Amino acid sequence: MSRERYDRMGWKNKLFDAVNAGFLLVLMLTMIIPLLNVAALAFSSGMASMRPDIILFPKQFSTEGFRIVWNSLDLWLPFRNSVVVTVTGTTLHVLLSSLAGYVLIHPHLPGKKIMVTFVLLTMMIPQDVVMIPLYVVNKELHLINTLNALVLSGLVSGFSILLMRNFFLSVPYEMAESAQIDGAGAFRIFSTMYMRLATAGLATVTLFEFVSRWNNFSSALLFINNTAKYTLQIALKAMIIDTSNTSGTYLVTTNVRMAGILITIIPLIAIYPFVQRFFMRGILLGANKE
Amino acid sequence: MLYLMMVPVVAYFILFAYYPLVKGLQVSFQDYRLMGNRPYIGFHNFETVLHDPMFWRSFWNTLWIGAGIMICGFLAPLILALSLNEVLQNWYKKTAQMILYIPHLLSWVVVGGIWIFLLSPDTGLVNLLLVKLTGHSPIHFLSQESWARSIMIGSAVWKDMGYNCILFLAGIVGINPSLYEAARMDGATRWQQVRFVTVPQLMNTMKVVILLNTMGIFRIFDQVFVMRNPAIARKVDVLMMYTYQKGIMEIRIGVAAAASFFVVLFTLLITMAVRKLTRFDEV
Amino acid sequence: MKVKFTALLSAIFAVTILLSACSNSSKNNNSDASPSPAAPSPTGTEAGSSAEPSAQPEKLRILAANVGGKTPEETALFQQELSKRTGFEVTLEKPASDYDQKQLTALSSGEKYDLMEISDLAKFRNFISQGVVTDLTDFVTSSSMLSDPAVIPSAEWDLLKTEDGKIYGVFSKFQGATMPIVRQDWMDKLGLQQPKTLDELYKVLKAFKEKDPDENGKADTYGLSTAGLYEIQGIMSAAGLKARYVMKDGKRTIPYATDAAIPMYEWFAKLVKEGIMDPNFVTNDTAKMRNLFLTDRVGMVTYWDAWVGMFNNLKKQEDPNTKFVAKGIESIPGPDGTILMRRGDPDFWFIPANAEHPEAAKKFLEFWHSQEGIILGSLGIEGEDYTVSNGTYTLTENGKAHNLDHGVPFWYNTKVEPPFGKLPGVQEAQDLATKYATLELALPGWPDAEKILQNYALKAMSGQMPAKDAVAAMQKELKAANLID
Incomplete structure (x- = not known):
C-alpha cells in the first residue's frame, strides 16, 4: 500500500506490472464474458435466443424476454x-x-x-x-x-x-x-x-x-x-x-x-x-x- | 441479563436445529415407511450404508474433489490477492476486486449452466479457443471421466476465488506497514517483501480460509447436482448426492438419514484433524 | 435494563407479526381460503355424507405437478374455477419444481392431501408398497364414467394395474409416446426417403450433416441429437431391443445391456466420430435438444408425439411463411419387422391413504374426464384463457401463450372433440403411437440398473470405450448387483 516509488523502477518491475495487470484482466474476462452472454441472450428475440451462436451481442434485439x-x-x-x-x-x-x-x-x-x-x-x-x-x-x-x-x-x-x-x-x-x-x-x-x-x-x-x-x-x-x-x-x-x-x-x-x-x-x-x-x-x- | 440475551438464540437453535437433528437420528434407526408403523431396526440402516459400494465410491469422490477444492481454493485466491496487491492503480484494483467477487453472488444453478455452456464442444468458448489457438480437436470435457473431477474443482475455485481473495486482501491490509519499511531498509526486492513479509504475516488468515474450506468439503451438493451427467456420475457423485438419491429418489429415508450421520461424523473428524494439523488453536 | 431488553424482544415480535399481517394482506384476494392444512377443524369433516346439510362445501386438497396455471395468479384462478365447477372447496398446490422431493416430504410428514399427481411408475410402486396409496379398483370398475371405454379405452387400464390386477391410479391425461421426429422439409429438399433400415437412417443423417440442408453455406448442422439415452428407442428398435426390463422365460433381462446392443452402440459411436451426432448429446437436457431442432441445427430428434405439433406451431408463429415441417416417423423396424416405440410412464392421479375427503376426490376424478374437466385442463379458464359465444371458442392472448395445455394437452375421452383441432402433424404422430408404442417394464431395481446402463452406454456411444467391453462391463455389474438374472 504505502510502498515507495523506487519499488516500481526498472524494466523488470514494469514488465511485471504489465504481466500482472494482464493476468488479472484475463481472469476478469472469464467472469464478465459469461454474464455478457446471459445479457446478450436476454436481449435477443425468442427464436433467435435459442440459437447457439449468440455470444456477446444480442440477435434481433428485443426486450420481449x-x-x-x-x-x-x-x-x-x-x-x-x-x-x-x-x-x-x-x-x-x-x-x-x-x-x-x-x-x-x-x-x-x-x-x-x-x-x-x-x-x-x-x-x-x-x-x-x-x-x-x-x-x-x-x-x-x-x-x-x-x-x-x-x-x-x-x-x-x-x-x-x-x-x-x-x-x-x-x-x-x-x-x-x-x-x-x-x-x-x-x-x-x-x-x-x-x-x-x-x-x-x-x-x-x-x-x-x-x-x-x-x-x-x-x-x-x-x-x-x-x-x-x-x-x-x-x-x-x-x-x-x-x-x-x-x-x-x-x-x-x-x-x-x-x-x-x-x-x-x-x-x-x-x-x-x-x-x-x-x-x-x-x-x-x-x-x-x- | 447476558443469559437472557441468549434466550432467543438458544430457543431458535433448539427448535430449528437440535430438535430436528434428534428426530433425524431417530429416523436413522427406523424402517421409515412413508405411512403406517415405522419399526425400530437398530443399526440396520447404518450397516446397509457401510456395505453399499456406492456409498464408498461417493466417499472417495468427495475426498478427491474436496481435497482439490481445498488446495486449489486456497492457493488460487492467495496468488490472486498477492497479485491484486501489487497493482498500483487504485481504480483498477477496486474494479478487479468487484468483478472477481461476482461469481460468488450467483447460485450454482446459474454458475453451473454457464460452465456447461462454456465447455460445450460445439459452441463453447473454451473449445473455440482451444481449436483456434492450438488446432486441437474439440474436447468434450463434461462427458469424459478424466476431466470430470478437475472441472468440478476448477469451477468451484472459480466461483469462490473472489470471496476468499477478499479474506486474504483484508489480511494484507492489516499488516503493519513498518514491517515493509524495515524490509526495504534491508534492501529487499518486491518479491522478497512478498516472500518474507506478506506471506508469513498472512498465516492466521490462511488458517481461517483452510478451516472454512474444510467444513465445506462434505457439503458439496448443488454444484454436482447441476453439473453432473450420467457419463461422469461415477467420478463426481458426492456423499450428499448419495443421500439425496437414497432419500428422495429411492424413498429409503432411514438409509438416507443414516448416511447423513456419517457425513456429520466425517465433517467433525476432518475439521478436528485440520485444526490439529494447522495448529489452529495455537499462537 | 431488563425493561429495554424486553422492549427489544417485543419489537422483534412486533416486526414478525407485522410481517405476517403484511403477507396476509398481500395474499391474492381470490385465495381467501387460507390453506393452513395443519389447522384442525374439529367440525365433522366427512360432511359429504350429508349428516348435516351445512353451507360449508366439502374440502378437496390437491397436490399437482402439471395441472394448474402457468403463473401464480393463474393457478389461483384455476383453483377458484375448480371450486366453482366441482362444488368443492378446492385447494390446489402446484410446487414450482422438485416435485418428487415435495411429494415425499408431504407424505412422510403426515400432511393430508386428497389427490396427488404422479408420472413415475417405479416410484408409484414404491408408494404402493409403503402403504401410501388407496386401492381404486372398485371405484373405477363401478364408475359408469370411468369404465366407459369411450372415456378411457379398457386396455389402457393395464398401464396402471399392479401384478395382482388392482388399480391404484386414474389417468390425468393421454400421454402418447416418443418417436423419431425429422425435418420433413429437409428430407424433401435433399430428395431423401423415410429410412427403413439402419443404413438408410445413417445415409439420411449423414446427408443432414453434409449437404447443408439449411442453405447457409456452412456445414454446421447435425444429423441427430438426443439428451443422453433419452430417447434412443426409435433407433434401438432396429435391433429389436426394448427399453428397460423385459421378462424372458421368467428371468429379468435388460435388452439394452445384451450382446445384441453392441452393434447399436457401435453405430452411434460411428455417428459421433464422424460428427453426424450432436457432440453435446451427453450433457443435453431435452430443452437443449428441442432448441437445436427448432433453430435448424439438427435434422432429427426423438421426442414426444405432442411436440411434432409444438415444433410446427412455434415455427409458424415466428414466421408464417416458414418451410419448417416436423414429422413423426416410425422407429426403424427390427429384424423380424417389429417396430418398437417408447410409451413412457402415464401421468395420473392417486388418492393418498390418509386422504380426508376420498369421496370428493373420486368425484373430482370423474369430473376430470368429463367435457367440462377436459376443457379446463386443456384450454384453461373461461374468461381468462378463452371465451365462448354461440358454442365457438376463442382463445385470449393468455390462452394462446399457454398452448392449450393446463395439464391435459390430450385426452382419452373420444366424446370430447378438441375445439381447435390438433396442431399440424400431431394426429399422424399419435396414430403411430397408438399403433406401435407399448409400455416399458419398470421393475423395482430399475433406478440402479439405469445408472449402470447409462454409464457404460454413454461411454460406448461417445467412443471412449469399445462397445463390446462396455456391454460386457454392464452385464457383469448388473449381475453382481443382482439386477438381472
Whole structure:
C-alpha cells in the first residue's frame, strides 16, 4: 500500500506490472464474458435466443424476454416476496446474531464454553437429515405456506454469531468494563457501544446474509406450496424445469429464462459496490482467527 | 441479563436445529415407511450404508474433489490477492476486486449452466479457443471421466476465488506497514517483501480460509447436482448426492438419514484433524 | 435494563407479526381460503355424507405437478374455477419444481392431501408398497364414467394395474409416446426417403450433416441429437431391443445391456466420430435438444408425439411463411419387422391413504374426464384463457401463450372433440403411437440398473470405450448387483 516509488523502477518491475495487470484482466474476462452472454441472450428475440451462436451481442434485439418474464410470468410477485423475506430476515438475523455474539465475548461468563460449542455444532447439521423433521416443526407452528417460515429459517446462524463475536472482540474490553462501573447495563453497553463500533462487522454479516437469503432455494422449496408465496429462486427454477418425462407442451424460450436470471442477479450486483467499502474493513476484523 | 440475551438464540437453535437433528437420528434407526408403523431396526440402516459400494465410491469422490477444492481454493485466491496487491492503480484494483467477487453472488444453478455452456464442444468458448489457438480437436470435457473431477474443482475455485481473495486482501491490509519499511531498509526486492513479509504475516488468515474450506468439503451438493451427467456420475457423485438419491429418489429415508450421520461424523473428524494439523488453536 | 431488553424482544415480535399481517394482506384476494392444512377443524369433516346439510362445501386438497396455471395468479384462478365447477372447496398446490422431493416430504410428514399427481411408475410402486396409496379398483370398475371405454379405452387400464390386477391410479391425461421426429422439409429438399433400415437412417443423417440442408453455406448442422439415452428407442428398435426390463422365460433381462446392443452402440459411436451426432448429446437436457431442432441445427430428434405439433406451431408463429415441417416417423423396424416405440410412464392421479375427503376426490376424478374437466385442463379458464359465444371458442392472448395445455394437452375421452383441432402433424404422430408404442417394464431395481446402463452406454456411444467391453462391463455389474438374472 504505502510502498515507495523506487519499488516500481526498472524494466523488470514494469514488465511485471504489465504481466500482472494482464493476468488479472484475463481472469476478469472469464467472469464478465459469461454474464455478457446471459445479457446478450436476454436481449435477443425468442427464436433467435435459442440459437447457439449468440455470444456477446444480442440477435434481433428485443426486450420481449423481460416483458414476458415480468408481466406474463408474473415475476414481480416472487420478486416482491424475495425482497420482503430477504430484508426482514436479514435484519433480524443480524440483530440476533450480534446479540449472541456479544454475549460470547465475556471472558468470565460461566457456561460460555458450553454455549460456544452449542453454537458451533449447529454449523455441522446437514440440511437433508433434518428436512422432514423441520417440515413437521413448521407445520406444527402453522408456518407452512407463509413467508414467516422463510424469515424464521436461518434466523440466526453459528457462522454469523462467531463472526460478530470476532468483531466485538476487537473492541477493547476495558471500555465495556469501565462503562459497567459507570452503571450501564449489559444491553445498553451492547446497543450504544458495541453496535456502533462494529459497523464494518454489521455490514459484512449483512452482505453475507443478504446474498444467501436472496439465493436461498431449499427452504423456500420445502415450506412453500402456494404459488402466490414463491420467491425469486423458486420461480426461476420453475422456468428452467425440464419436463421430459411427461408430454407437457409448455415452452419457455431462452431469452425469457435469461431475462429471469438477470433480474435475479442485478440487485446483488447493484448493492455490492455500496457495501464493499465497509465490507473490506469488516472482513479485516472478522477474519482474525476463531 | 447476558443469559437472557441468549434466550432467543438458544430457543431458535433448539427448535430449528437440535430438535430436528434428534428426530433425524431417530429416523436413522427406523424402517421409515412413508405411512403406517415405522419399526425400530437398530443399526440396520447404518450397516446397509457401510456395505453399499456406492456409498464408498461417493466417499472417495468427495475426498478427491474436496481435497482439490481445498488446495486449489486456497492457493488460487492467495496468488490472486498477492497479485491484486501489487497493482498500483487504485481504480483498477477496486474494479478487479468487484468483478472477481461476482461469481460468488450467483447460485450454482446459474454458475453451473454457464460452465456447461462454456465447455460445450460445439459452441463453447473454451473449445473455440482451444481449436483456434492450438488446432486441437474439440474436447468434450463434461462427458469424459478424466476431466470430470478437475472441472468440478476448477469451477468451484472459480466461483469462490473472489470471496476468499477478499479474506486474504483484508489480511494484507492489516499488516503493519513498518514491517515493509524495515524490509526495504534491508534492501529487499518486491518479491522478497512478498516472500518474507506478506506471506508469513498472512498465516492466521490462511488458517481461517483452510478451516472454512474444510467444513465445506462434505457439503458439496448443488454444484454436482447441476453439473453432473450420467457419463461422469461415477467420478463426481458426492456423499450428499448419495443421500439425496437414497432419500428422495429411492424413498429409503432411514438409509438416507443414516448416511447423513456419517457425513456429520466425517465433517467433525476432518475439521478436528485440520485444526490439529494447522495448529489452529495455537499462537 | 431488563425493561429495554424486553422492549427489544417485543419489537422483534412486533416486526414478525407485522410481517405476517403484511403477507396476509398481500395474499391474492381470490385465495381467501387460507390453506393452513395443519389447522384442525374439529367440525365433522366427512360432511359429504350429508349428516348435516351445512353451507360449508366439502374440502378437496390437491397436490399437482402439471395441472394448474402457468403463473401464480393463474393457478389461483384455476383453483377458484375448480371450486366453482366441482362444488368443492378446492385447494390446489402446484410446487414450482422438485416435485418428487415435495411429494415425499408431504407424505412422510403426515400432511393430508386428497389427490396427488404422479408420472413415475417405479416410484408409484414404491408408494404402493409403503402403504401410501388407496386401492381404486372398485371405484373405477363401478364408475359408469370411468369404465366407459369411450372415456378411457379398457386396455389402457393395464398401464396402471399392479401384478395382482388392482388399480391404484386414474389417468390425468393421454400421454402418447416418443418417436423419431425429422425435418420433413429437409428430407424433401435433399430428395431423401423415410429410412427403413439402419443404413438408410445413417445415409439420411449423414446427408443432414453434409449437404447443408439449411442453405447457409456452412456445414454446421447435425444429423441427430438426443439428451443422453433419452430417447434412443426409435433407433434401438432396429435391433429389436426394448427399453428397460423385459421378462424372458421368467428371468429379468435388460435388452439394452445384451450382446445384441453392441452393434447399436457401435453405430452411434460411428455417428459421433464422424460428427453426424450432436457432440453435446451427453450433457443435453431435452430443452437443449428441442432448441437445436427448432433453430435448424439438427435434422432429427426423438421426442414426444405432442411436440411434432409444438415444433410446427412455434415455427409458424415466428414466421408464417416458414418451410419448417416436423414429422413423426416410425422407429426403424427390427429384424423380424417389429417396430418398437417408447410409451413412457402415464401421468395420473392417486388418492393418498390418509386422504380426508376420498369421496370428493373420486368425484373430482370423474369430473376430470368429463367435457367440462377436459376443457379446463386443456384450454384453461373461461374468461381468462378463452371465451365462448354461440358454442365457438376463442382463445385470449393468455390462452394462446399457454398452448392449450393446463395439464391435459390430450385426452382419452373420444366424446370430447378438441375445439381447435390438433396442431399440424400431431394426429399422424399419435396414430403411430397408438399403433406401435407399448409400455416399458419398470421393475423395482430399475433406478440402479439405469445408472449402470447409462454409464457404460454413454461411454460406448461417445467412443471412449469399445462397445463390446462396455456391454460386457454392464452385464457383469448388473449381475453382481443382482439386477438381472
